[in-house]
Amino acid sequence: MATYIVLLGPPGVGKGTQARLLSETQKLAHVSSGDLFRENLKNQTDLGKLAKSYMDKGELVPDDVTISMIRDRISRPDCEAGAILDGFPRTPAQADALEIMLKEFHGAVNVVPYITAAENILIERASGRWTCRAQGHIYHEKFNPPKQARVCDVDGSEVYQRDDDKVETVTKRIRVYFDQTIPLVEYYRKEGKLIEIDGTQAVEDVTKVLLASLKKK
Ligand code: AMP
Numbered sequence: 001m002a003t004y005i006v007l008l009g010p011p012g013v014g015k016g017t018q019a020r021l022l023s024e025t026q027k028l029a030h031v032s033s034g035d036l037f038r039e040n041l042k043n044q045t046d047l048g049k050l051a052k053s054y055m056d057k058g059e060l061v062p063d064d065v066t067i068s069m070i071r072d073r074i075s076r077p078d079c080e081a082g083a084i085l086d087g088f089p090r091t092p093a094q095a096d097a098l099e100i101m102l103k104e105f106h107g108a109v110n111v112v113p114y115i116t117a118a119e120n121i122l123i124e125r126a127s128g129r130w131t132c133r134a135q136g137h138i139y140h141e142k143f144n145p146p147k148q149a150r151v152c153d154v155d156g157s158e159v160y161q162r163d164d165d166k167v168e169t170v171t172k173r174i175r176v177y178f179d180q181t182i183p184l185v186e187y188y189r190k191e192g193k194l195i196e197i198d199g200t201q202a203v204e205d206v207t208k209v210l211l212a213s214l215k216k217k
Contacts, residue, residue, distance in 0.1 A: 001106060001107060001108065002079070002080065002081055002082035002083075002102075002105060002106055002107030002108075003026075003028060003081065003082035003107065003110050004082050004083055004085060004098075004102060004107050004108065004109050004110060005022065005026070005028070005082075005083075005084050005085065005109075005110060005111055005112070005113070005214075006085045006088075006089065006098075006109050006111075006112045006188070007019050007022070007084060007085065007086050007087075007112075007113055007115070008112055008113070008114040008115070008181065008184060008185060008188070008194075009113075009114060009115035009116060009199060010116065010117070010122050010174050010177040010178065010181075011122060011126045011170060011173045011174055011177060012117075012121075012122035012123065012124075012125035012126030012127075012129070012170065012174070013115045013116060013117050013122060013125070013199040014115060014125070014199055014203060014206060015086060015087070015115055016032065016034075016086060016087075016136070016138055017138050017203060018113075018115065018203075018206060018207060018210060019032065019084050019086035021207050022084050022210065022211075022214075023084045025211065026084065026214075027081070028081060028082050028083050028084050029074075029076075029078045029079045029082075029083040029084070030083070030084050030086060031070065031073050031074060031079065031083045031084065031085050031086065031088070032086040032087050032136075033066060033069070033070060033085075033086070033087040033088040033090070034086075034087045035086075035087075035136055036069055036070075036073060037051040037055060037061065037069075038136075038162075040069075041055075047065060047069065050065065051065075055163075055164050056163060056164065056169070057169070057172070058164055058168075058169040058170070058171075058172030058173040058176060059172075059176060060090060060091065060176060060180060063091055063093045063094055063097070066088065066090075066094060067093075067094060067097045067098075067101075070085075070088050070094075070098075070101075071097075071101050074101070074105060075105070079105075082107055082110075085098075089184060090177075090180060090181045090184070091180050091181070091183075091184075092183050092184065092187065095184055095187055095188075109188070109193060110193070110217070111193055111195060111214060111217045112188040112193045112194050112195065113195045113197055113210055113213065113214075114185055114188075114194055114195065114196050114197065115197045115198075115199040115206060115210075116196065116197070116198070116199050117198070117199040117200045118200075119174055121200060122170075122174050123167065123170055123171060123174065125140065125143075126165055126170040126173070126174070127165060127166065127167040127170045128140045128141045128142050128143070129141075129161070129162070129165050130145075130146075130150075130159045130160060130161050130165075131159065131160060131161070131162055131165075132152035132154070132155065132157050132158070132159050133152075133157045133158045133159070133160055134152065134155045134157035135152075135154070135155055135157070137152050137153070137154050137155070137159075139152075139159055144203075146159050195210075195213045195214075195217070197209050197210060197213070
């Protein structure tokens with residue numbers, strides 16, 4: 001049976017960083033809905049153009065297009081053993097759709113780590129975040145700057161600030177998260193799949209707690 005780990009957490013909590021690390025240690029594909037939208041945007045696809053109008057405002061892209069994009073992604077061979085789902089689902093309708101599609105792919109959501117932190121910390125983290133253009137490696141202007149300004153340590157590509165990481169949009173995205181995604185916390189808690197993790201700890205400590213709790217589950 002394929003293993004799917006849904007990572008929940010507000011913008012700025014370090015979810016993307018942990019998802020990458022988990023994907024390496026668990027040998028599961030990293031499926032990030034935000035990265036998929038950004039890839040579509042870069043390639044100027046119709047989906048990318050549609051998504052941009054929502055992303056720029058810090059709003060969620062409509063469920064139907066998001067669900068079909070994820071369905072397409074997890075039907076690829078590298079997701080046969082499962083995946084780390086980062087940023088999806090974000091609404092109850094997406095969670096329902098995920099359950100149905102995973103049955104089809106002979107898998108299920110096994111565990112749902114929920115990384116969390118207070119709003120002021122999230123705003124500081126997300127609005128200081130810089131991302132590498134080529135592969136999405138993540139830096140922070142204060143807490144984790146690249147060795148050479150604006151150059152990715154890993155692949156040498158440009159490190160830039162995402163438009164939606166500017167402070168006004170970040171604040172909106174965090175509100176949208178608390179409005180629309182928090183119901184999922186309860187949904188997975190009731191199913192006994194939720195693991196709550198304090199996202200204010202250092203990155204390495206969050207990873208340690210995350211790996212230890214996955215082992216227990
Ligand atoms: P992220 O990189 O996960 O913070 O996502 C960036 C933006 O992409 C979000 O602010 C939304 O506009 C859009 N997005 C990402 N994932 C989803 C999703 N599951 N449902 C709807 N919109 C999404």
